[in-house]
Amino acid sequence: MSAPDPDPLARERAHLAASRAALRAMREDVQALDIRDVTANWVNAAVLERQIEERIKALADLSGTPLFFGRLDYLHSTQEGQRFYIGRRHVHDADGDPMVIDWRAPVSQPFYRASKKDPQDVRLRRRFGYTGGDLTAYEDERLSDPGEEERTSRLLQAEIERPRVGPMRDIVATIQPEQDEIVRSGLSGTVCVQGGPGTGKTAVGLHRVAYLLYAHRERLARTGTLVIGPNRSFLHYIEQVLPALGELEVQQATVEDLVGAHVEVRGADDAATAVVKGDARMAEVLRRALRSHVSMPTEPVVVVRGSRRWRIPAYEVEEIVRELLARDMRYGAARDALPQRIAHAVLVRMEAAGEAPDDRVQDAVARNAAVKAAVKAIWPAVDPAKLVLRLLSDAAFLAAHADGVLSEDEQKTLLWARPPRGVKSAKWSAADAVLIDETADLVARTQSLGHVVLDEAQDLSPMQYRAVGRRCSTGSATVLGDLAQGTTPWATESWADALRHLGKGDALVEELTAGFRVPRDVIAYASRLLPHIAPGLAEVRSVRENPGSLEVRAVAGDERDEAVVAACRASLEREGSVGLIAADARVPELAGALRAAGLPFLAPGEETTAGARLTLVPASLAKGLEYDYVVLDEPAAVVDGEPDERTGLRRLYVALTRAVSGLKVLHTAPLPAQLDPR
Known part of the structure; x- marks a missing residue:
C-alpha cells in the first residue's frame, strides 16, 4: 500500500x-x-x-x-x-x-x-x-x-450553483448519470428530451453533438451538423458552449434562417392564419397544386434524325407520364427523367428497324427540339414561390386543390385580401416561407445533414417540423423541449405527433425531471401552473434549496416602476447576472424608468459589459435564457399579453423559471388565480 x-x-x-x-x-x-x-x-x-x-x-x-x-x-x-x-x-x-x-x-x-x-x-x-x-x-x-x-x-x-454571467457555459464537469446516457446515445437514433426548466436539456443536446463529433468525426465531417434554436438571442446565448469543448464546425440557425433563402420575410400573419398555414395538411394541398401542372399529351412526339422520322404516339407518352406520376418522384427529378424515357422509346423503334444506337444516341434524342418541346408542354418547370403565391391569391386554384383537405373557412383564412402583383412585391410571412420551402422540396430534394439538434421544439408548427425533418431525412436528430413551455398558437401537445411530423416517429423519448438550476421554492411556485398548462407532466424535482430565494410582493400602482427599479438595484448588489422580465408592452416604460434611475441595462443577446449586469427581457424572448436573479414585473400583464389564457399561463411559467438563485415577483394587479396554492 x-x-x-x-x-x-x-x-x-x-x-x-x-x-x-x-x-x-x-x-x-x-x-x-x-x-x-x-x-x-x-x-x-x-x-x-x-x-x-x-x-x-x-x-x-x-x-x-x-x-x-x-x-x-x-x-x-x-x-x-x-x-x-x-x-x-x-x-x-x-x-x-x-x-x-x-x-x-x-x-x-x-x-x-x-x-x-x-x-x-x-x-x-x-x-x-x-x-x-x-x-x-x-x-x-x-x-x-x-x-x-x-x-x-x-x-x-x-x-x-456558480453565478451565471455572460453566455451559457458547458456542463462537462457536472453531467449527471441520466444526462450522460442521453449524451452518449448513438448517432443512428433520434432522441427526444422532454425536460422542465433547469433540467439541463439544452446543455445535454449540445454535449451530445460534441460527443457525436468525437465518436463519428469523419462521417459528420462529410454530412454536417446543425443546431437550431428559437431566435437569435438564444443562439447568441449558447454559441460559446461547443467552441469551449473544442468543436468549431457546428453551424447554428433558426428555422427562419433555414427557409428564408427562398423569399424575404416582410409580413406577419394573424394567429388563425398562421395556424392553418402551419398545419400538416398544407403539405397535401401543395403536392396537389404542384402535380396539377402536369398535363397529358394530346399529340404524338415526332423525332427527326437524318432522313428518318420516329413517331411516339400520344397514348404511349401518356403511359410514360402516368408511370412517373405513380412513382411519386420529386417533381423536378421526374421532369428530368421524362425526356430520357421518351428517348428510350425512340431507341426501341430504332433497334427494331435494325439500327444499333448507344447511350450517346439516347442523350442526343433526349435533347432533340421536339422532345424538349413536349416535356415543356407536359411537365413544365414550376417556381415554388410563384405556386404558393397563386394558392394564396387565387380562390379557385386553392379550392381545387384544398377540396376535402381544408374547410371553406380555412381556405378563406389563407387568401390574401389584396393579392400582390408578384413574388418580389409580396409581403411574405414566416409561415409562407415554410410553405415555399415545402414546395421547393417537392420539386428537388433538400440536402440532408448527418445530425440536427432542435431546441425549444415544442413551439414549432407541423410544417416547421417537416422543414427541419428534411434537413435530417437521412441523418438523426436530438429534439429538446418542454411541452409546458409551448407559447405559440400552434405549439405541440404531444411529442409523438411532433416526431411524426419530423419524420422520426421511432425516436426514443426521454424525460429529465431532476432540476439543477432553478431553486426549489421557485420551481414549486411555478409548478402551480402545470395542471392548467400541461396536465400529466411531472414536476421538476430541484436539488437546490436556496432558502429565501422567492419573494412575491404587491405594490401600489403609482409606485410600481419605482419598486421594480429598487428590486433591480438590490439584486445588482449580489454577484451574478440580473434579468428584469416583463410583458412586451411594459418594456418601453421600464426602459425609461431604468434610464432615469441611472441603471445601465442590456437587451437579450447583448454582450455583458463591466457597467451592465442587468438585462431587460421582454417575456416573449425569455425562453431558454437564465439569470442569477430575476425581477418579474406584473405577472397578470404577461398572461394578458398573449392571445389566450393558456398560452399566457405558459408564457408566465417560462418567465417564473429563469432564475438561478432568486426570484422577486412584483405586482399591482391581482395575481393569476392559477398561482394560488393547490
Missing part, C-alpha cells in the same frame, strides 16, 4: 502546469507545420491550411477554463496509466502519453456514471475546484470503500 501523499494539492497543481505546457507544445507543433513540405497542389494546400488553422484554434488554452476537472483511479488496473485526468480535450506529452483524457472517451464514462452501488472498478473519483484558472481545491469519493457513505459532492454543488 502506497504512503499517503503529503501535499496532494501541490502535486495536482504541478500536473496542471505540466498539462498546460504540453498543450502549448501540441499547439506549437501544429503552428510549425509547413504545408509546402506535404503538397504542391494549391487546392490541397488551401484545404490543409484551413484545417491547420482550425486545429490551432481547437488547441487554444483558455486561461479561465480548467484544463481538467476530475481524476479517476482504477482499482484493479495494473498497466501504466491507471490514473486518468478527465478534461475538455485530450492532451499528451512529448512521448504521446496522455496527460488529460477527453471527457468523451470511453475511459472517462465512469466519472459520470460510477456510484457506490456500481463503482465500475473505480477506486477513487476526485473532483477539482477552481478559482478562475487556478486549481484551489479537490474532493475525493472512494467508491470502492464500503465504509464510506455516498454523499453529495460539495464541489459539484458549487459548480452547479
